[in-house]
Amino acid sequence: MGDNAFAGDVSFPFWAIVFFMLFTGLYYIFRLFVSGIASAVLSAVPAFFLFFLLKDLSAIPVLLPSMVFGVVLRLAIHFIPSREKKLLYAVILLDIVVIGLFIGKSSFTGENLAEKVMCICLAALTLSAVQTFFFEKNKASFPIYYFLIIAMVTLIFPMKKEPIDWNKVVDLGQRFVYRIESIASDVSYRFASTFGDSYTAGYSSFTSTGKKITEGERTQLIIESIDAPYYTYLDEETGKNTKLRKTLYLAGGIGTDKAQFAEFIAFLYANGTDRERALTFTEVSNIDLEYAYIDTKDVIVPSRALLVTEGEKKVREGVSEKAHRKGYRISVKYLDIDYASPELTSMLKDAPTELPKLTYDEVCDYVSGLWGIQFTEMMSRDEYEEALAEIGNGAKSEYLDVTGVTPELKELADKVTSGAESDYDKCRFLEEYLRQYPYSKDAVGGYNSESNMSTAEGMADIAERFLFDTKKGYCVHYTSSMIMLLRLSGIPARAASGFRYAFPFDRKDKYEVSSRCAHVWPEAYIENVGWIPFEPTGAYYALSATSWHRSGVNADDGWTAEYHGGINPYDSSKIPAHGDEEGEDEKVSALLAFKVFLPTVIFTAAIIIILALGVYLIKILRYRYATPGQKLFYDVEQIKKSLLKRSGGALTDKGLLFEFTEAAPEDIREELGKVFDVFYRVVYGNGDGTEPTAEENELAFEMRKKLMR
Structure with missing residues (x-):
């Protein structure tokens, strides 16, 4: 899909037609077993099965809305009373109106969509009405559904140069589907501990329990940016320019942390950082964010949002009073930081013991000199004063809470961080230690099934079981563990929840962040520096391993650790191409074949088999427990149907049974005549002797079986 995914795109009407044809075909199949109303309702049952197959398939966003459209149209048509008469009246009325407008007003020349729709509908209705009139006697006419399908197919091809815009129809369907999916996903997640041991991944703040997850693929955020999705640098070994894909961490509930930015500016100033040095490991970027299939009060923005x-x-808070739903759009200016830069890591290892107290005017001049941006746009003088007062208070006691930890966890923290010369070294030691643990989505939470990341006790429980048991x-397990180990090492730590999105190498106007990118990661508070993120989750590159190479030296800052579970992301043989790391190149055909159509065919076939078996079983039970007369009537009716079928249309039911006797094979005509005599006796006779005997019922049953062979 391009920028205007639905403007002029035929995918929505195409899939709407496909689904409408599917449910119409199922309707006629189900009519073989149940009545018209029941078959109409049953034909929509596979839609519920399809919903769960399609809800995570973001490759073709119009599938769900078009399916809803197909189901609604199918059901609506069935429940229109006296369809044939209304069709005839509509044809006459439309013929008169169109002919009058064409002659008198020169209308219906195909210059606008309304005229085209009117003409196509008229043609489809006329064809249906005419063929109904000619073939009504022998019931050989085609249903109106087929003509409506022809009309919809015709509508796909525009008469004008401008394409048809399906935005409104698709958006309406998407909103309806989104609300259903949002409710279903929320119920599935919140009651995971009750109904099972797994849940579908997606943005969930800090209620993650660490249980087994199923990664969905539903788009939750849409990013728009004019910046390149990668950094470029000169590879000294090959002498060629090399791309390094950008990775964006989007955090929810934090918003613009003014104290964090003010402290970081003071940190740079204390280290004598000028523009040239600052640009080796920082840059100011801009993106637009749109909420898709997500429903939360949290404002989700890139970390270090300015x-x-x-x-x-201006959006000042990280959490709003009302939930933000599909279509919510914000623009974000944020500070992108290379945490693997040797320029920055050397400063982090040797953090200043005291920060300078810069005035508002000094900060404005300094920020403008570093990045060429206006500090006044981000913070007023009063806001800056408030931010200064908060510096240092970010390390509140809640971020040192170690409720629920065991002596074993404290012993592990001391062991891993022994020999560290700074708080930053402790963070790196712990990060590298945790990265040796295998990554697995088939996991369990804490020993207490209700433990989650919203409390220190919950994280401690998850960490204990992860580190010493499973x-x-x-990410939930790695992050919970690192936070508790950091706190036990005397370093304030907190969790950030949101998304980790690795951009593809190809430039796009829009980038879709799916639910499979949902992520949590730890942040450690380094005194006189601020909150620094880390990546202990072994499935991803550590932030300390992906340098922009802007300093002209290798990313290795001389820091080493006993444990190292990562790979060199700059090795050309291992650099993922075009988003392979995140699996973002969706293979639409394979997904549709194996995840949608094949299971749907199996599911539908199962319904048909169940219906057939059910109808057959009901017939057997009804026949077994019927009265002798009812059994006789059923046998005679089936005998007549068999003979009508054998005649190939030469025999018609005129109500005379002797005609059926003559049409039967000669070897059974005598016995068949006896059955019909009994039938006439039961229908027209009086008295107690009219009911068929057991022998007569047996004879009728045998005749039916012989003719059905």
Whole structure:
């Protein structure tokens, strides 16, 4: 899909037609077993099965809305009373209107969409009405559904140069589907501990329990940016320019942390950082974010956001009073930082013991000199004063809370961080230690099934089981463990929840962040520096391993650790191409074949088999427990149907049974005549002797079986 995914795109009407044809075909199949109303309702049952197959398939976003459209149209048509008469009246009325407008107003020349729709509908209705009139007697006419399908196919091809815009129809369908999916996903997640031991991944703040997850692929955020999705540098070994894909961490609930930015500016100033040095490991970037299939009060923005705006309005808080749903858009200016830069890591290892107290005017001049941006846009004088007062208070006691930890966890923290010369070294030691643990989505949470990341006790429980028992997990387990180990080492630590999105190497106007990118990661508070993120999850590159190479030296800053579980992301043989690391190159055909159509065919076939078996079983039971007369009537009716079928249309039911006797094979005509005599006796006779005997019922049953062979 391009920028205008639905403008002029035929995918929505195409899939709407496909689904409409599917449910119409199922309707006629189900009519073989149940009545018309029941078959219409049953034909929509596979839609519920398809919903769960399609809800995570973001490759073709119009599938769900078009399916909803197909189901609604199918059901609506069935429940229109007296369809044939209404069709005839509509044809006459439309013929008169169109002919009058064409002659009197020179209308219906195909110059606008309304005229085209009117003409196509008229043609389809006329064809249906005419063929119904000619073939009504022998019931050989085609249903109106086929003519409506022809009309919809015709509508796909525009008469004008401008394409058809399906945005409104698709958006309406998507909103309806989104609300259903949002409710279903929320129920599935919140009641995971009740109904099972797994849940579908997606943005969930800090309620993650660490249980087994299923990664969905539903788009949750859409990023728009004019910046390149990669960095370039000169590879000294090959002498060629090399691309390094950008990785964006999007955190929810934090917003613009003014104290964090003010402290980082003071940190740079204390280290004498000028523009040239600052640009080796920082740059200011801009993106636009749109919420897709996500429903939360949290404002989700890149880490180190400087300015967040919704239209002309500044968004100051990380959590809003009302939930943000599909279509919510914000613009974000943020500071991108290379945490693997040797320029920065050397400063982090030797953090200043005291920060300078810069005035508001000094900060404005300094920020403008470093990045060429206006500090006044991000913070007013009063806001800056408030931010200064908060510096240092970011390390509140809650970020040192170690409730629920055991002596074993404290012993491990001391062991891993022994020999560290700074708090930053302790963080790196712990990060590298945790990265040796195998990554697995098939994991378990804490010993207490209700433990989650919202409390220190919950994280301690998850960490204990992960580190000493299961020894495998995903981001929830790594992050919980690192936070508790950091706190036990005397370093304030907190969790950030949101998304980790690795951009593809190809430039795009829009980038889709799916639910499979949902992520949590730890941040450690380094005194007189601020909050620094780390990546202990072994499935991803550590932040300390992906340098932009802007300093002209190798990313290795001389720091080493006993444990190292990563790979060299700059080795050309291992650098993923075009988003392979995240699996973002979706193979649409394979997904549709194996995840949608094949299971749907199997599911539908199962319904048909169940219906057939059910109808057959009901017939057997009804026949077995019927009265002798009812059994006789059923046998005679089936005998007549068999003979009508054998005649190939030469025999018609005129109500005379002797005609059926003459049409039967000669070897059974005598016995068949006896059965019909009994039938006439039961229908027209009076008295107690009219009911068939057991022998007569047996004879009728045998005749039916012989004719059905």
